[in-house]
Amino acid sequence: MTSVAGVDGCKAGWVAVISSEPDAFRVEVFETFSDVIDSLPTDTVIAVDMPIGLPDRIGRGGRGPETLIRPLLGERQSSVFSIPSRAAVYAQEGPFASEEQRYAAHLRASEVALATSDPPRKISIQAFGIFHKIREIDRLLTDRPELRSRVIESHPELAFASLNGGQPMRLPKKIKSAVNPAGMAERRALLARHGLPVDFLAQRAPKGAAADDFLDACAMVAIARLHAQGRTISYPQPPLADGAGNPIAIWAAPIAGASESRYVKPMAHLPQNLLNGYREFMAGRYEAERSHYRALAKEGQAPETLMIACCDSRAAPELIFNAAPGELFVIRNVANLVPPYSPDGEFHSTSAALEFAVQALKVKNIVVMGHGRCGGIKAALDPNATPLSPGDFIGKWMSMVAPVAETVSQSTMLTASERQTALERISIRFSIANLRTFPCVSILEGKGRLTLHGAWFDISTGELWVMDPATGDFSRPEFD
Numbered sequence: 001m002t003s004v005a006g007v008d009g010c011k012a013g014w015v016a017v018i019s020s021e022p023d024a025f026r027v028e029v030f031e032t033f034s035d036v037i038d039s040l041p042t043d044t045v046i047a048v049d050m051p052i053g054l055p056d057r058i059g060r061g062g063r064g065p066e067t068l069i070r071p072l073l074g075e076r077q078s079s080v081f082s083i084p085s086r087a088a089v090y091a092q093e094g095p096f097a098s099e100e101q102r103y104a105a106h107l108r109a110s111e112v113a114l115a116t117s118d119p120p121r122k123i124s125i126q127a128f129g130i131f132h133k134i135r136e137i138d139r140l141l142t143d144r145p146e147l148r149s150r151v152i153e154s155h156p157e158l159a160f161a162s163l164n165g166g167q168p169m170r171l172p173k174k175i176k177s178a179v180n181p182a183g184m185a186e187r188r189a190l191l192a193r194h195g196l197p198v199d200f201l202a203q204r205a206p207k208g209a210a211a212d213d214f215l216d217a218c219a220m221v222a223i224a225r226l227h228a229q230g231r232t233i234s235y236p237q238p239p240l241a242d243g244a245g246n247p248i249a250i251w252a253a254p255i256a257g258a259s260e261s262r263y264v265k266p267m268a269h270l271p272q273n274l275l276n277g278y279r280e281f282m283a284g285r286y287e288a289e290r291s292h293y294r295a296l297a298k299e300g301q302a303p304e305t306l307m308i309a310c311c312d313s314r315a316a317p318e319l320i321f322n323a324a325p326g327e328l329f330v331i332r333n334v335a336n337l338v339p340p341y342s343p344d345g346e347f348h349s350t351s352a353a354l355e356f357a358v359q360a361l362k363v364k365n366i367v368v369m370g371h372g373r374c375g376g377i378k379a380a381l382d383p384n385a386t387p388l389s390p391g392d393f394i395g396k397w398m399s400m401v402a403p404v405a406e407t408v409s410q411s412t413m414l415t416a417s418e419r420q421t422a423l424e425r426i427s428i429r430f431s432i433a434n435l436r437t438f439p440c441v442s443i444l445e446g447k448g449r450l451t452l453h454g455a456w457f458d459i460s461t462g463e464l465w466v467m468d469p470a471t472g473d474f475s476r477p478e479f480d
């Protein structure tokens with residue numbers, strides 16, 4: 001299994017409960033959070049009871065996650081304290097030579113917190129006391145973004161409630177800063193039901209960590225284990241990100257009915273619109289075509305059509321042809337060009353995909369689809385275009401159609417947009433001619449097992465024009 005760890009801050013640094021096998025747990029105290037990371041395998045999933053992700057400004061109720069989890073915790077919600085802005089957390093780093101200095105620093109940091117929150121909110125001395133630990137993780141995740149997907153924030157009381165079917169713990173863990181034995185016992189019993197060995201839970205906390213720190217680290221390891229199995233949810237869902245790119249989310253086991261949000265497997269942080277789109281995809285199309293996806297995964301793909309299209313974001317073949325998963329094998333490159341067959345040992349991405357589609361997938365059709373307002377074609381018609389970068393990859397790529405482009409640009413009878421449309425369509429015929437320079441294509445076409453087609457999509461009207469294979473003319477298809 002993936003090794004997992006649950007971590008909490010403690011007097012000596014960090015207390016970590018580590019598990020590399022289902023029934024084997026050990027506890028260790030580390031001086032720094034980096035030490036925790038470095039001592040564990042590089043795929044270890046770590047849940048930590050420490051805020052991760054620091055917004056620039058704080059609204060009512062604190063960071064997003066705090067406002068979402070408080071309502072789930074009933075009488076235990078006082079355990080969720082508000083985290084101030086990034087600037088406030090970094091305002092006074094210390095070290096502080098005396099309690100007076102520390103007190104003064106707390107006041108100065110509070111000033112920063114007031115100025116960066118709405119409504120204005122000071123910092124509790126309790127929160128100020130853990131800022132150095134928050135900064136430790138923040139710096140680590142900022143410097144090592146690869147850790148963001150496997151170091152997650154959780155919260156002990158939310159962890160307990162979520163492991164308890166949504167019921168918050170009945171008893172407080174502490175009463176007036178003294179450990180409450182009955183509250184500790186309630187939590188140990190719950191963790192034991194979730195597979196932590198009773199004798200492990202019952203041991204004395206290691207030196208440098210308090211009994212409740214150890215217990216919280218045990219709760220964290222239970223969440224880390226679920227997270228490694230993809231069985232957690234985040235508040236909010238999906239996570240937000242702060243200015244440094246660090247995630248802002250508190251993770252826990254799913255609570256039935258507590259959240260509308262669906263489970264999304266933790267992933268690399270992506271732009272919000274992509275995450276939203278993915279969520280809709282999972283809820284909509286994937287849900288509807290689940291068995292089809294499963295079958296495709298089991299039996300492999302068998303698309304009958306290879307589509308060669310432009311990279312243009314407005315001309316996506318799967319959208320235009322309303323294609324089902326597994327239906328189209330798509331190559332997209334600048335201006336949907338096919339280079340001539342040239343086995344010269346260079347890197348040929350289009351030829352490689354073509355080779356796979358024809359030889360391995362044995363597609364029956366190849367469609368070269370051009371489109372209106374193609375930027376690549378426009379560049380080819382402008383010989384004085386300045387390269388976008390010293391490499392001038394587009395210039396080199398489009399030089400493939402330079403001879404025809406030159407002929408078209410010389411047609412002074414045509415307007416600029418007519419020249420553009422003309423070259424868009426001529427280059428489709430040009431690519432089809434190049435397709436036939438590939439022996440595998442021409443042989444199969446000769447045997448009648450492969451058909452080559454041309455098409456042109458007008459972005460502005462949605463019109464599809466289809467090439468007549470005999471004449472090369474484009475016309476709109478007739479539908480019955």
Ligand SMILES: [Zn+2]
Binds near residue numbers: 310371
């Ligand atoms: Zn294009």
